[in-house]
Amino acid sequence: MNNDATLNIMMICRYLARGSSIFLFLAISLLMAVVLVVFLQPVGILSHTTQTSSLSPLAQVALITIAGYLTVFLSRLILFLVARHNALAPMAFGLWLSIELMVCVALAVFFAWIVSGCGPVKIGPLAGDMLLGNIGIFLFPNIIAFQDFRIHELKSQLRQTAVIQQTSQPSPRLPDQHINFYERGGRLALSTRCSNVLYIEAADNYANIHYINEGKEDTFILHNSLKDIEKDCLALGMLRCHRGYMVNVENVKLMRKERGNLLLEINQTSRTIPVSKSYASDVIRFFSASNASAPLSGPIPVI
Secondary structure (H helix, E strand, O other): OOHHHHHHHHHHHHHHOOHHHHHHHHHHHHHHHHHHHHHHOOHHHHHHEOOOOOOOHHHHHHHHHHHHHHHHHHHHHHHHHHHHHOOOOHHHHHHHHHHHHHHHHHHHHHHHHHHOOOOOEOHHHHHHHHHHHHHHHHHHHHHHHHHHHHHHHHHHHHHHHHHHHHOOOOOOOOOOOEEEEEOOOOOEEEEEEHHHEEEEEEEOOEEEEEEEEOOEEEEEEEOOOHHHHHHHHHOOOEEEEEOOEEEEHHHEEEEEEEOOEEEEEEOOOOOEEEEOHHHHHHHHHHHHHHHHOOOOOOOOOEO
């Protein structure tokens, strides 16, 4: 898998671990659980237990479902808190969801044994039914959350395309013009000359500002997302080239292809910035228009 595809998967995982995505998942999961208990009434899963409880089968199923939902709620809350400070790798994210599912099934079997009166239980068949039930409840919310991510990315690309079209005839800016970066809440966190900014990298709920400080490359960790600062940066010469990156067009020294992938080399750093396929045509169009209208820092060669 190439670096571009790996980063795309990482962006999906980070988006699904955001508070809004988790809230959407939990809300739809709750709705699915209510529909399952109220309308489908899957009391058949209790056929694997010995009934000595005074509770009705429907009440038992409701209690088991509530316990499972609370388990998932707690798991996603912990996931959100962990992801706020540490970016989860795709493998770690998948492992988390797998463990979450196994814990839900184990607790569902345990609660089925408790609410049925603690009699003999056929653990294997009961665990199998619980597994299918959990997959049925949580599969649809996960699909919806992923589609929400796709819609979010599509809107972002449409906004980027609109800005590219508006700036197809770029106008020179003053070399000493400043760019300000604000944290969430509007507090000014970093101000520097536009020409000092090299590129901006997404890091979940943070953005890493890579810039020149006293002649050397430095990094400032901004408590704000790339999405939130994008619209202000685009007006000051920053160009979105990837879901996870923006570059300062004045500091792009070379654009080249390597193994079918488009890459940008940046002044004063050895870092090579990938251009995703969804942004490639816009990036090429931008620099083509810049070359045709006397760019400030010379033509950008494409190899």
